[in-house]
Amino acid sequence: MANIPDRRARRRAETQAEILAIALDVMAEEGVAGLSLATVARRLGIQPPSLYKYFPSRHAVYDALFRRGQEGYLEAVRRGAEPHEPGLAAMGPSLEAGARWIMENQVLAQLMFWRPVPGFAPSPEAYAPALAVHEHFAVLIRAAVERGELRPDAAGEDGLALAASLIAGLVSQQLSNEPGASYEEGRFTRLVPRLPAVFAAVYPPP
Amino acid sequence: MANIPDRRARRRAETQAEILAIALDVMAEEGVAGLSLATVARRLGIQPPSLYKYFPSRHAVYDALFRRGQEGYLEAVRRGAEPHEPGLAAMGPSLEAGARWIMENQVLAQLMFWRPVPGFAPSPEAYAPALAVHEHFAVLIRAAVERGELRPDAAGEDGLALAASLIAGLVSQQLSNEPGASYEEGRFTRLVPRLPAVFAAVYPPP
């Protein structure tokens, strides 16, 4: 007795994880929107229709990957900020950690930040971590304002939108113009550490 | 006599233009990567294989659209700058005109700036106008430096990369988070007019 209660559920989860890993490979080779379930099935060694026992549709595979990506990204930006005092000091490392994660998970990033798959929209559950990322940076910026490192309106709607755009701009330029580069070499990601100073130049403390 | 010399060539070009217009519609409905030549053919009233008399492949359609888009965008940023003195004064209106064009041609913008179609890479001819856009803004920034409106290193590699990222960030955030908004209402595009000031805050004149 004392069999692991859900032996079947575990194997099922393992297979699902395996499918997602293969799907990532295929997307890296063929493009995000080029994912073919038939290819995934072949690599897994089963017939294409059998995949539908694990995911009800191609979009469901995308949704699972989207969620996984958002969770990984959230974790990355949180860990980047963790060892530092809240405020500008934490913002830099957090942005860097996020950018680094993106360069190491480009396929997921494309799925998450561009919407390259016709007809695919993430489910609310899959999207939830993205809201947490937004809140994470909002908290950091509010902390910076409270410490007098930024002008108060940096934490306003425009300020937050600008902050989000700054990092999105660098990353999106890097991904589309120089996708092969590492975080350190990238012509654009190289500028990420300067973003807190850029932001502070736009919203200098009074 | 005095027949228009290439009547056939003209009708052919018209049909090609019609195909591209329908393709844009389909992409707007189904997503950029969701373009189906069969659907285009049906709307044009011909059988799918007949489309191949006008374009040798699906990628060729994308390439023609890509080129058309780059040319339109180049034209937009040039016209935006035209009435103004070169330098920061021209940069703002030029960026605005570009952002406006993008919001009015979102499908083309996605094709041009994200790379959502698996396996599609633009031909050098189609890509050429993109280089001209880059050069256009480099010229404006160099002019601003010469007029003493910006610190000299604004025209360096990092400065140009940052400038490109600033606009790319706003536009890319707008497209993925609030694609339905017009240029004026957009939470992100609304900030475009502030970009020259942002850039000047990062590279203040000595």
Add this chain to the structure above:
DNA sequence: TAGCTTTGGCTACTACCTATAGCTTAAGCT
């Protein structure tokens, strides 16, 4: 241990897609 249930595989099939081959009609050039 015996039997029942559920899971995970299969084949067969539908309905779509891109693209090629080869035929035919009709437009337009000379």
Add this chain to the structure above:
DNA sequence: AGCTTAAGCTATAGGTAGTAGCCAAAGCTA
């Protein structure tokens, strides 16, 4: 007026997503 060629067609190959329905084996339960 006749010839050339463009632009349509059908048929076909080979790929995709997804559904229906069957069957064996794994695992739970009495």
